[in-house]
Amino acid sequence: MTKLSVNINKIATLRNSRGGNVPDLLKVAADVQRFGAQGITIHPRPDERHIRYQDARDLKSVVYTEYNIEGNPMDNFIDLVLECKPTQVTLVPDAVNALTSNAGWDTVKNESYLKEVVSEFHKNHIRVSVFVDPVLEMIEGAKKTGADRIELYTEMFAHEYGLGNEKAIVPYTNAAVLANELGLGVNAGHDLSLQNITFFKKNIPDLLEVSIGHALIAESIYLGIENVVNMYLNKLK
Ligand SMILES: CC(=O)[C@@H](O)[C@H](O)COP(=O)(O)O
Numbered sequence: 001m002t003k004l005s006v007n008i009n010k011i012a013t014l015r016n017s018r019g020g021n022v023p024d025l026l027k028v029a030a031d032v033q034r035f036g037a038q039g040i041t042i043h044p045r046p047d048e049r050h051i052r053y054q055d056a057r058d059l060k061s062v063v064y065t066e067y068n069i070e071g072n073p074m075d076n077f078i079d080l081v082l083e084c085k086p087t088q089v090t091l092v093p094d095a096v097n098a099l100t101s102n103a104g105w106d107t108v109k110n111e112s113y114l115k116e117v118v119s120e121f122h123k124n125h126i127r128v129s130v131f132v133d134p135v136l137e138m139i140e141g142a143k144k145t146g147a148d149r150i151e152l153y154t155e156m157f158a159h160e161y162g163l164g165n166e167k168a169i170v171p172y173t174n175a176a177v178l179a180n181e182l183g184l185g186v187n188a189g190h191d192l193s194l195q196n197i198t199f200f201k202k203n204i205p206d207l208l209e210v211s212i213g214h215a216l217i218a219e220s221i222y223l224g225i226e227n228v229v230n231m232y233l234n235k236l237k
């Protein structure tokens with residue numbers, strides 16, 4: 001079985017657009033778990049444009065499934081994660097102003113840096129996953145950092161699969177096979193959706209967890225909007 005960790009960044013984006021507490025991020029996290037999701041993912045960014053650092057703290061008492069915090073391990077992020085003690089931290093090499101994550105780690109160049117960070121989180125009993133492109137050298141490098149898992153950066157797969165190119169899965173399958181051989185757990189995320197998740201899962205051996213946010217929230221709007229429009233129409237009769 002592959003666990004679904006729902007990334008709730010976009011709920012915070014919507015909330016922040018009006019300055020109040022609608023939608024209520026904590027209620028959404030609680031409901032998503034009640035509906036069966038096995039994890040909650042957040043990716044606080046330095047400008048706090050969606051998830052605020054305080055959200056990460058507040059979610060601690062709400063998330064009873066797997067709590068996954070993603071981000072670039074700068075000092076204030078490390079402090080936040082150590083304070084929240086999630087189940088898992090996913091290290092992502094984001095530039096400070098990145099619109100969204102757009103690359104995996106160069107685990108070869110950053111081996112000693114990542115080793116230090118991984119060891120700090122391990123001392124605090126937090127599982128560590130490293131965000132990587134599906135490149136065999138990067139998987140081997142991830143193993144050397146001492147990380148427990150990799151998260152395969154799936155944007156390229158999602159894009160190509162959307163264009164009908166099923167072969168785009170090959171590097172991901174190969175990366176997952178190698179990771180499994182090395183004893184690294186395999187997670188995946190970025191632009192996974194209802195359209196591509198079945199094919200992706202079928203081709204990735206021992207896929208432990210996917211984190212999905214952008215498409216899942218967009219799909220929730222599309223699949224829910226007819227119902228809500230009709231509820232308004234009924235009230236306006
Ligand atoms: C690491 C990853 O792929 C996701 O966490 C993604 O970056 C979501 O972040 P945004 O919601 O800020 O785009």
Ligand SMILES: NCC(=O)COP(=O)(O)O
Nearest residue numbers: 007189190191211213214
């Ligand atoms: N780690 C990936 C994630 O949390 C969600 O990415 P996306 O579905 O918002 O692209």
